[in-house]
Amino acid sequence: EDKVVQSPLSLVVHEGDTVTLNCSYEVTNFRSLLWYKQEKKAPTFLFMLTSSGIEKKSGRLSSILDKKELFSILNITATQTGDSAVYLCAGRPRTSGSRLTFGEGTQLTVNP
Amino acid sequence: SAVISQKPSRDICQRGTSLTIQCQVDSQVTMMFWYRQQPGQSLTLIATANQGSEATYESGFVIDKFPISRPNLTFSTLTVSNMSPEDSSIYLCSAGDTYMNTEAFFGQGTRLTVV
Numbered sequence: 001e002d003k004v005v006q007s008p009l010s011l012v013v014h015e016g017d018t019v020t021l022n023c024s025y026e027v028t029n030f031r032s033l034l035w036y037k038q039e040k041k042a043p044t045f046l047f048m049l050t051s052s053g054i055e056k057k058s059g060r061l062s063s064i065l066d067k068k069e070l071f072s073i074l075n076i077t078a079t080q081t082g083d084s085a086v087y088l089c090a091g092r093p094r095t096s097g098s099r100l101t102f103g104e105g106t107q108l109t110v111n112p
Numbered sequence: 113s114a115v116i117s118q119k120p121s122r123d124i125c126q127r128g129t130s131l132t133i134q135c136q137v138d139s140q141v142t143m144m145f146w147y148r149q150q151p152g153q154s155l156t157l158i159a160t161a162n163q164g165s166e167a168t169y170e171s172g173f174v175i176d177k178f179p180i181s182r183p184n185l186t187f188s189t190l191t192v193s194n195m196s197p198e199d200s201s202i203y204l205c206s207a208g209d210t211y212m213n214t215e216a217f218f219g220q221g222t223r224l225t226v227v
Contacts, residue, residue: 034215041202041221043155048215088154092216099145100206100216102155 002027004091006103013079014111021074021106023089031094033072035063038086038105046074046087079110114139114207118219125195125226132191133222135205140185142208145216146178149202161188195226 003026013019025033032050036043047056049065049072056063063074076083086107090100115138125131135144144161158178159167167180182188192199205219 041223042204042218045215045217090155090216099143099157099160099208100155101157102147104154 002091002093002101004089004101004103006087006089006106008106009104010107010109012109012111015080017079017110018075018077019079019108021076021087021089021108023072023074023103025070025072025089025091025101025103027091027093027101029094030067030070030091032092033065034090034092034100035072035074036088036090038088039084043088076108079108081110081112084108084110114141114217116205116207116217116219118205118222120222121220122223123225125224127196127226129195130191130193131195131224132189133203133205134189135187135207135219137186137207137217142185144182144188145206145208146180146188146190147204147206149204151201155204158190192224195224197226200224200226 005024007022032048034048035046037046047063052065052067060077065072086105088102088105090102092100117136119134123131146158147155148158149155157170158173159169159180161167161180161182163182163185177193179191201224203222206216208216
């Protein structure tokens with residue numbers, strides 16, 4: 001059974017801090033790892049990682065995948081209160097219709 | 113990218129009743145998925161909706177409780193049957209293509225409260 005584990009489960013920081021969110025995975029016939037931000041109901045897509053060592057970057061957010069260690073991190077620099085959300089990572093296999101296995105999520109709270 | 117319209121956005125239902133949630137995709141997609149997110153928890157896959165065949169359910173979910181329809185490549189419904197307070201959750205539909213390694217798109221979600 002596929003498994004995705006995130007840490008920490010919750011994190012409280014001050015505006016301007018840099019945070020690192022962790023995601024480890026065990027996905028049979030792994031294809032890609034995806035990061036989402038969930039503020040209310042619908043997760044919004046951040047990154048999809050397929051290859052090891054290639055950093056994906058979007059503004060203050062960046063992410064990288066280590067396929068040898070089965071691990072990914074999401075970095076957020078110069079955090080803002082608008083970054084407060086649950087961050088979800090999910091593993092996707094090559095088979096099974098590309099359905100996703102989600103981790104528990106990291107609840108990030110950024111205080112002013 | 114695909115846009116998924118999900119409705120209703122929220123509902124409060126009496127126990128013992130049923131609610132049908134609809135998802136409409138603006139383009140044809142091979143696979144549609146239904147997830148449940150119980151309060152304070154992550155997304156759990158309920159089933160994969162296949163066009164022209166029965167849905168494939170994950171362990172712990174059964175067709176009698178969560179019947180799913182997929183009449184064409186752009187539409188699917190999930191019914192939550194004989195509801196109890198334990199069914200209070202956010203329900204999300206998602207769409208993706210079996211063969212393309214692209215992001216999975218989500219509907220806006222349905223927040224269900226059973227009283």
